[in-house]
Structure formats: C-alpha cells, structure tokens
Amino acid sequence: MSQEHDYHRLVEKVKELPWYVEEFIDHKRRRMSSSTLLNYCHDYIIFIDWLRTEGFYQGNRSECPMSVLETLTPKHIESFLSHLELQLGNTKRTVNRKISSLKALFHFLQNIAETDELEPYIYRNVLAKIDFNNVKETMETVANRIEGKILHNDEYEQFRQFVAADYGEQHQDNKKMYHFHQKNRERDTALVSLLLGSGLRLSEVVNLDVDDVDFKKHSVRVIRKGGKEQFVYFSEQAMVDLDEYLRIRKDRYRLPKNEKSLFVSTAIGPRKTSRRLSNRAVEKLIEKYAVAFGKPALTVHKLRHSFATRYHMENNDVPKLKKHLGHSSVQTTMIYTHMTDKEMKRAIDHMDRMDSESDE
Known part of the structure; x- marks a missing residue:
C-alpha cells in the first residue's frame, strides 16, 4: 500500500x-x-x-x-x-x-x-x-468521557442509513447540497460503513488503495503505527457498501486507469481531476453528517471507539480486540471494558425498574 x-x-x-x-x-x-x-x-x-x-x-x-x-x-x-x-x-x-x-x-x-x-x-x-x-485519568474516567460521544445499539445502522439516504432527503430543498449528496452517497456510505465495521484509524482509511481490499477474506491491508503491516477484517455490511461504491467509482469520479486510491474526491479544477481524499476532507465529511444526524461530537476517532465498544460487547475478547485495533498496550484496549461495564449497569438498573413495576 x-x-x-x-x-x-x-x-x-x-x-x-x-x-x-x-x-x-x-x-x-x-x-x-x-x-x-x-x-x-x-x-x-x-x-x-x-x-x-x-x-x-x-x-x-x-x-x-x-x-x-x-x-x-x-x-x-x-x-x-x-x-x-x-x-x-x-x-x-x-x-x-x-x-x-x-x-x-x-x-x-x-x-x-x-x-x-x-x-x-x-x-x-x-x-x-x-x-x-x-x-492522568483513570480508565473509567476516560471511558465515561468517550461514552456519550459514540454510537450505541441501533445508532450504528441509523447513522449508516442517514449517510446513505436520509441526509439527502433532509436537504431536498437545497439543490446544491442534495445533488452533491446524490453524487457522493455511495462513497460516503462505504467510508462510514468501513469505519464502523473495522475500527480503522483515520490515516489507515485515507491511505487505502483499491488493491488493499480483499473481498474474499473481508479484510484490508493497512500499515499500522510503527510501519507494521496488518490485515484487518471488516464487516459484511461494509463489504456490500464497498462493492456498491467500487461499481461506480471509476466513471463517477472520472478516474484514470492508474488511480489506485480507494476513496477519492469529487472532480474539481479546470481539468476536472479527482485525487485521494485527504485526512482533513474525511474529518469534515464525518463532521457534516454527524451534525446533521444530531451527534455533533461524533468524529472519525469516535467511530473507531464505537466499533471497539460494540466488538467488546459482542465478543468479550480483549486480546483479539487489541490486535484488531493495532494497540501497542492492552491498557489502552481495557478502556472499552469500562465503557461496556457502564452499559451493563444501565441495563441491570433498567431490569430492576421493570421488576419493581411488575410487583406493583
């Protein structure tokens, strides 16, 4: 790559x-x-x-x-x-x-x-x-700070669906915004879906080339911190969205045959040329959708946190999560156990309330 x-x-x-x-x-x-x-x-x-x-x-x-x-x-x-x-x-x-x-x-x-x-x-x-x-902060303090700024439960699919369709419907009266969304919705959906379905870092997503995607194994080849190569698995939904985007990528963005970049910008300038999306462009893209979705604190890194929290809730395997995220220290990964502990407490509190209501 x-x-x-x-x-x-x-x-x-x-x-x-x-x-x-x-x-x-x-x-x-x-x-x-x-x-x-x-x-x-x-x-x-x-x-x-x-x-x-x-x-x-x-x-x-x-x-x-x-x-x-x-x-x-x-x-x-x-x-x-x-x-x-x-x-x-x-x-x-x-x-x-x-x-x-x-x-x-x-x-x-x-x-x-x-x-x-x-x-x-x-x-x-x-x-x-x-x-x-x-x-210095305790892991629980860090977890509590992050917890309110990430996606939970149904919000994963709600946010993906918002990027894929609802944002455009929300801005139908603004022709410029509506048409811009229609042109880029496959790309933006694939990008968000990959972030939510893999937990990749911003730089890792930006630097992806088309050849780095392995659809058979549902994985992407990335260069992690320290220059280490790793194959990172992504979700089935991300695969579907990436496939849909790649079908229109070349013609929609007027790309030359030798353009390797996976995520590219809208053709701009007198020559109408596209190029690899920059870190800042991806940050602004997520910021735009996050604000319109009603979660303005949501960022690329918070999508990574969202993935990690969901992964831990469903798998409860810290060593595998550490490897998947590319963390050098297991202490960093342990933050997500504290976040999910809080969710567990909230669920138990809810059960207690339900029990007391049924006793009345």
Whole structure:
C-alpha cells in the first residue's frame, strides 16, 4: 500500500522549516510514519511563528537560526505553552503532544546531531527543564468521557442509513447540497460503513488503495503505527457498501486507469481531476453528517471507539480486540471494558425498574 500522499506533503512542509529541523525529520524517517512526522512539522511551524511574533527572531520561518533556541528560558517556554492553551484553545493533552515534539527536536540537537568538529549542535536544552501537564485519568474516567460521544445499539445502522439516504432527503430543498449528496452517497456510505465495521484509524482509511481490499477474506491491508503491516477484517455490511461504491467509482469520479486510491474526491479544477481524499476532507465529511444526524461530537476517532465498544460487547475478547485495533498496550484496549461495564449497569438498573413495576 502506498503512503505517497503523506510523504509528498511531508516533503513540501519540511521546505518551510529550518535546515536543522529537516535533518531531524530525516533522522526520524526510518522509524516514524510520514503522518506522525507531518504532525511534528505542524508543531514546529507553530513554535517558530510564535518566536517571530514575540520578537525572538525576525525573518523567514525557514531561516530561523539555531542559536535562538539556546537563548530561550523556561519562562519563555511556559509562555509559549500558555499561548497554545489560552490563545489557540489546545487542551492540556494536545499541549503535551506539542511538548513531546519539541523535546524530541531539542534532544536531537543536543545529544545526537554533531558538527564537523564533533560538537553538539546546541549545548543548552531548555526543553529538558519543562514538565508535561498532569492529565492522568483513570480508565473509567476516560471511558465515561468517550461514552456519550459514540454510537450505541441501533445508532450504528441509523447513522449508516442517514449517510446513505436520509441526509439527502433532509436537504431536498437545497439543490446544491442534495445533488452533491446524490453524487457522493455511495462513497460516503462505504467510508462510514468501513469505519464502523473495522475500527480503522483515520490515516489507515485515507491511505487505502483499491488493491488493499480483499473481498474474499473481508479484510484490508493497512500499515499500522510503527510501519507494521496488518490485515484487518471488516464487516459484511461494509463489504456490500464497498462493492456498491467500487461499481461506480471509476466513471463517477472520472478516474484514470492508474488511480489506485480507494476513496477519492469529487472532480474539481479546470481539468476536472479527482485525487485521494485527504485526512482533513474525511474529518469534515464525518463532521457534516454527524451534525446533521444530531451527534455533533461524533468524529472519525469516535467511530473507531464505537466499533471497539460494540466488538467488546459482542465478543468479550480483549486480546483479539487489541490486535484488531493495532494497540501497542492492552491498557489502552481495557478502556472499552469500562465503557461496556457502564452499559451493563444501565441495563441491570433498567431490569430492576421493570421488576419493581411488575410487583406493583
């Protein structure tokens, strides 16, 4: 399966950053996926732009000298972190991820990279003095937070049916929205059905090629975190919806014979060309349907949670679920046992109420 899309985006994004960041990205490329490194690049762009705004450096983003990094104090970094949280609206968990990105870069510059004279690129690493935000949560707390934002029971098929038909009926009076839905409903239904029927990550779905789908085995070939290849099974309904989409895919989207991407965009531009749906395009697609469906908190990742919760309820096999989701730690998978425990309690409470009513 090709990840050329993320790779080319990474190549372009690195051009916006200083030479030493490019060297760091090259150092990490063997061990980290292009999508992860893209996130690093976005974090570094935000950081360097903040340095420019605050007057630490004046000039082009790509020319920010490494010497600026050694002038920063812990107070400066704390000010940047406050900017992330208060001005940009990042959660403490998101801020921690950006701290991790910066720590990785500064560690590389101080402890791994060397000049021709065998000296470190920087001697002073201010990020080594910065602690992560304390955002520890119990698995039950995480489960409770997620539980209200996912699909339950009949909502799985209701949401799929909404994407397949009801959304169009809801917008019949808006010709533009109605026709756009009619053109893309097979694609969108197949996408939602695959997410709900497999629990794939956003990047895994976006990077799928047509040749990655095995209809006989009901599985798709994906590259998981860390570059590991895995065949992930999907549901019978997802197979039906994928088959319907593939029947119209080539002609509907005017695709050349060599177009491998499974999920493609509507033909746009003067040449009316289609291309692989991007991460952001899929996120916006799900957001559009979620809002119209009445569950605006529903996201691609929440569809993954929905699948995992349903899988555990029906199979109660944590090791298999861990493998299916591609989790590196069973502790992550255990979140779904807490979510289903709550559902079980609700069911028992309902039974208690029914018993008391029958006794009256």
